[in-house]
Amino acid sequence: MLEQLASGETNVGTLAEPHAMSQPAVSKHLRVLERAGLIRRARQGREHRIRVDPEPLEAASTWIGRYARFWKQEFDAVDTYLKARAKQARSETSSKEREKR
Amino acid sequence: MLEQLASGETNVGTLAEPHAMSQPAVSKHLRVLERAGLIRRARQGREHRIRVDPEPLEAASTWIGRYARFWKQEFDAVDTYLKARAKQARSETSSKEREKR
DNA sequence: TCGATGCATAACCAAAAGGTTATCTAATGT
DNA sequence: ACATTAGATAACCTTTTGGTTATGCATCGA
Incomplete structure (x- = not known):
């Protein structure tokens, strides 16, 4: 999934599609990655743009x-x-x- | 544990001591690391010398x-x-x- | 203002990780 | 030859990981 983030910034829903995974699963991963300081999140409205740090x-x-x-x-x-x-x-x-x- | 292996080659028993771990636990770790190709093992007699690859x-x-x-x-x-x-x-x-x- | 949308959270479950004790095997020293 | 020693293996247990569905909350478009 990190590898997919390599291909640039995305929002959460987009990340779920290519893997056979539900949206909440992705949210969990992102929370872990965020706490580990590996990604950054910029909320704009209801969408969250994710990018690798x-x-x-x-x-x-x-x-x-x-x-x-x-x-x-x-x-x-x-x-x-x-x-x-x-x-x-x-x-x-x-x-x-x-x-x- | 890999970090400990950094300080040079050792045998299995020596690896167990500094961590509060039993010998079989170390054996398990080593088997995983070996299958992952991260360490090499040279058996000489009944002792196994472990080193990082x-x-x-x-x-x-x-x-x-x-x-x-x-x-x-x-x-x-x-x-x-x-x-x-x-x-x-x-x-x-x-x-x-x-x-x- | 109200339904649709993007995401988070809660509650739950199965599988895997990581440890334990007990036991086995093979090499060693005596 | 026999007790000891280095390590592996088996059987078992608990915790963590990684997923699910159901639901809640805020924001957006009409």
Whole structure:
């Protein structure tokens, strides 16, 4: 539904149609999104124009991005470490097998 | 919990401690995260080392980022439009009030 | 002024999320 | 070989999510 809001500003009724959803369901979603600060609402008369507030999403994006980059480093480091350990483990195993005989 | 995984690779038991959570609960979370492709698991003996897979998060980050930037344009455009309309509405109202008298 | 319209709210329901305890399996140390 | 330990799985319970219909309220057009 957020994705649909991407295609620009709409009123509540219009949002309900493409999803197989009733109007009250949409209202509920909008209330949640509004409390989460993800959308803005401008009432003009009896119609409510809804639009996405990009700020918090942008913030989330950069936050995740920072973490992802950090994790990528960790990931690669651990990966090479594990490969090295695996190689060593193989040689240890074979030496143990030699001992058994 | 993902945030805790940020601080590096761990095994399952270690993950349970800081949250007030039982071990099976953690196992459930990990299974979900694994199926979602957000973490990787390397079993070595009876211990499972868990680490974050940064790729999908990075993808999500850039996706959201692109949308956020796009929405920011929309947002600003609509904002200026609304301000203009509000100004016009005020002048129309006052002219109507003049008619009433 | 009065019916139609846009949306919110209330009351309710089914399914899913998220936790628990108890039990099982496989690897480990002794 | 046997007790211990890391983790998974099963069965169950409560809370949250996400939807519904019915109804209320304000605004608009005639």
